[in-house]
Amino acid sequence: MTSVLPIHPFPVHATTQRGPRRDDRPSSMVGNTPVLRITAPFATDERGFWAKLEGFNPGGMKDRPALHMVERARARGALRPGARIIESSSGTLGLGLALAGMAYRHPVTVVTDPGLEPILVRMLTAYGARVDQVTEPHPDGGWQQARRDRVDQLLAEDPTAWHPDQYSNPDCVAAYRGLALELRAQVGDVDVLVCSVGTGGHSAGVARVLREFNPAMKLIGVDAIGSRIFGQPVQPRLMRGLGSSIYPANVDYTAFDEVHWVAPAEAVWACRALAATHYATGGWSVGAVALVAGWAAQAHVREATVAAIFPDGPQRYFDTIYNDDYCHEHGLLAAEQPIEPVTIDDPGRVTVQSWTRCDAVAAPGRRV
Numbered sequence: 001m002t003s004v005l006p007i008h009p010f011p012v013h014a015t016t017q018r019g020p021r022r023d024d025r026p027s028s029m030v031g032n033t034p035v036l037r038i039t040a041p042f043a044t045d046e047r048g049f050w051a052k053l054e055g056f057n058p059g060g061m062k063d064r065p066a067l068h069m070v071e072r073a074r075a076r077g078a079l080r081p082g083a084r085i086i087e088s089s090s091g092t093l094g095l096g097l098a099l100a101g102m103a104y105r106h107p108v109t110v111v112t113d114p115g116l117e118p119i120l121v122r123m124l125t126a127y128g129a130r131v132d133q134v135t136e137p138h139p140d141g142g143w144q145q146a147r148r149d150r151v152d153q154l155l156a157e158d159p160t161a162w163h164p165d166q167y168s169n170p171d172c173v174a175a176y177r178g179l180a181l182e183l184r185a186q187v188g189d190v191d192v193l194v195c196s197v198g199t200g201g202h203s204a205g206v207a208r209v210l211r212e213f214n215p216a217m218k219l220i221g222v223d224a225i226g227s228r229i230f231g232q233p234v235q236p237r238l239m240r241g242l243g244s245s246i247y248p249a250n251v252d253y254t255a256f257d258e259v260h261w262v263a264p265a266e267a268v269w270a271c272r273a274l275a276a277t278h279y280a281t282g283g284w285s286v287g288a289v290a291l292v293a294g295w296a297a298q299a300h301v302r303e304a305t306v307a308a309i310f311p312d313g314p315q316r317y318f319d320t321i322y323n324d325d326y327c328h329e330h331g332l333l334a335a336e337q338p339i340e341p342v343t344i345d346d347p348g349r350v351t352v353q354s355w356t357r358c359d360a361v362a363a364p365g366r367r368v
């Protein structure tokens, strides 16, 4: 029989530890990530922004929701001791679930698609997860819908298995309380928060908590060109992590003051510029968020505290964003520094192809 771990591996209410840390188990390494001041070439020295470096978690930002969703499901009895966890992921949540599975002793299946970087397939496997790859996109809902359909099939085959459903599980949003409290302890009240949006979990969760302290805080969402989330027609996307071909229920549309769409070449420019100037960089969402946060820091008063969430680090992108051959092949290296976005009034009327913003944010179409 599988034993039950007696202790909560990561309290979502955790705040910053003082002094060098010491961890007695892998899951307690999650949280207490650093923040770094980002300035030129994204912003001036006087008007930089704070980046919360979630890539310092063992698996990235989604270690937090993975541990919290598993802990809550076990407490509710929805996840029985030793039962399998089955989830669709473009990678980051998969890493977190591999950690949560280890912490709580559950086998884990990560359903993914051929776009998953080979290094992640190997790392997930090394961490003990089973990687199940779909081979064809869904005709309307793309890879995400194809992965969800495969999850349903696997769940039907294993009635004891549990599905976290990061797209609509409220625990996935609540899990970011710790991140928000850490950020506030590190930089004080936040006036402008910039978050990428994929499932919508961290933008909703972090903004909700920071607004308990500063109700006037502005939330800027960052999406990918070709993503459906904020009312654009769906197109094939190179960028992973942010963006979606479905409407995730965890996206809190009413929380956003404005949305930006960023193109892959612009994100590549930003990722490489971050690497060259700050030694802190990451993937598509990190580049896109940095571009928008730098712009936001210039667009607001000098005293405004602007913060951005960097969800992961650069390693898994060594063969895409940081690979010249890949970038040449996809036309991603020609971009000059993107200076400012085009502004549109209605995302339903224009299909955007490069950095664009809109401050009318409404829930489009059907929600899953």
Ligand SMILES: Cc1ncc(COP(=O)(O)O)c(C=O)c1O
Binding pocket: 090, 091, 092, 093, 196, 197, 198, 199, 200, 201, 202, 203, 240, 241, 242, 283, 285, 286, 311, 312
């Ligand atoms: C690397 C990366 N960035 C950004 C996101 C978007 O975060 P959220 O799903 O909380 O909207 C994800 C989600 O999977 C991700 O993996």
